[in-house]
Amino acid sequence: MKKYNFNAGPSMLPREVIENTAKQILDFNGSGLSLMEISHRAKDFQPVVDEAVSLFKELLDIPEGYSVIFLGGGASLQFMQIPANFLIKKAAYVNSGTWAKKAMKEAKHFGEVVEIASSSDANYTFYPQFEGLEPADADYLHITSNNTIYGTELRRDPDVKVPLIADMSSDIMSRPVDVSKYTAIYAGAQKNLSMAGVTVVVVKDELLGKAPRELPTMIDYRTHVEKGSMFNTPPVVPIYSLMENLRWLKANGGVEAADKRAHERAEVLYAEIDRNKLFKGTVEEASRSLMNICFVMNDEYKELEKPFLDFAVERGMVGIKGHRSVGGFRASCYNAMTMEGVNALVKAMQDFEAQH
Template sequence: MFRSINFNAGPAALPQEVILKAQEELFDYHGTGMSIMEMSHRSKEFHAVHVHAQSMLREIMDIPDTHEVLFMQGGASHQFAMVPMNFLHPGQTAHYILTGTWAEKALQEAASLGSVDVLASTKETGYRSVPAELSKKPLHSAYTHITSNNTIYGTQWQSFPEVEDRLIADMSSDIMSRKIDVSKFSLIYAGAQKNLGPSGVTVVIADKDFLGTAQREQPKILQYKTFSDSNSLYNTPPTFSIYMLALVLEWTLERGGIHAIEKANNEKAQLLYHEIDSSEGFYEGHAEKGSRSQMNVTFRLPSEDLTAEFLKGAAAEGMVGLPGHRSVGGCRASIYNAVPITHCEALAEYMEKFRKKN
């Protein structure tokens, strides 16, 4: 069976074992005579899937009891608005650290709802790094918002900033890729379609005390409390996406959990960065070394013609998803958890062969 060597930025590669398991269970889930897509979200069968997914995510990420695990819809872009709607109170300012396009979009949503300020930014240098330090101390701050990994530019926070207020993170593109201290965050959100499963479900991990400070003037469907009080079942959840999330979490545990995943991700990234660094400038990385992403490796070739030739040759080798984002150009290899190391080895070998040829 043909499978592409998939470097798409999102929706992204899923573990082959997960897809085959879903295929096996698609028509008749556990002897119910129904697909998981057909059954009630309030059935005992789906309830078991839902609770199991929450439990496994807690185990893998070591989420403390102080934090809720919610399954929501609308993707990270929906959270851009929900966060300030719930937590940006009158008389307060929300602080944003700009490290790329998605951080900008989050800021724009908040700016339409209340007072915002940019705490730090690397926009002037082309988003080649994350800020080395924060230049301002926030006053009357509601929270500080960061984007932990920047898919377009290939940068990532290696260690998270120390802030004096509540820290909120969009972790859509590197959640569950490495060990983090969840307790340092008041709220984490992530669209599933990069490391957690297919698109459709958004994971929210929120400090319970922080949830208690949310404004209550919003429509119920836009309040985190609504989803917390109903165990994410206020309305019909994305049942199939949650089921697929559960399968991905099972796959993660079978492979040794977060420590094994982090080790594999480091090895995959090192393969590609080695080709960039040893190419004597033939491949030029977009991100500065201290801010390099383990999830999205971005680079350029000496000319647009060579870039086009490189991408054409990669496609002939069965590799997809390598063109860089339209706003940056160049090339991008997204090497999320489900991308096997053999795929990164194949890309590294192709990069070396193409460089020697040209």
């Protein structure tokens, strides 16, 4: 039976990316060594890093004056590394969900943190309006563009009057981005970019080194910019997988085409959620994520939640159980998800409705 991977992350990757990476794990570039065991200083690996950086810049149309670096530690480390490098006195944060709250918590170690907007009182069922609320003296404004747990998304580049920093872990490379509006963008790779293990940071060079503190070597972005992500041993296999995934994305029309496919997938699935008598969405329509589509049983059918989950699993759906803080269901539709997968889930919803 064919499986459809709707996991929120680590998530689905294109089949050819998996196959190409697997071949290199067995024998990297005909060297007789596995990709897992080669030195990151090997002459054949530097071109992998170079191509991954080049493709990343090309696909997002990153202007001059920005560096792209590959780090470990996940986006969670960036919750600390961002304020360590950029917070001088005060930072503004938009509280749009669990991950935004975690980022705020870490920033408080380095200075004053101002929460300028929040949807927590409504259990994060909408993306809060924040433009124009940022303090003029804030060193930066931090946003989380997509909220995987709650299924909300800010699918545009906001206009603010202070340096803008974004956690784009779950929607990076799914749409065009005006990078010039940002001081920094960071993303854990395990949703739209690669397997888990590498974090991508896009950083504006001219703003580095401004923090009024002596930074540990590994925390200072300048360390990794100057050494081309090679200051210490980088996550070799995830970077290779990232390169393959960016090749795949370019061959399939880039971020413009990815954006179109994301809208097509989401429109089909949200239409069924709205039509089907058994289900309802959990998010205000204007804030609905194209990446993480969350829904629950209508109140009168609550007892059917577990039976539907079992029903869907029997038909090849993987990872559609909602986060424990929301309940219900979550279908994560990142770049690699196909319309075939979405249609299979919709068919399961329709068939289950017909039985009840």
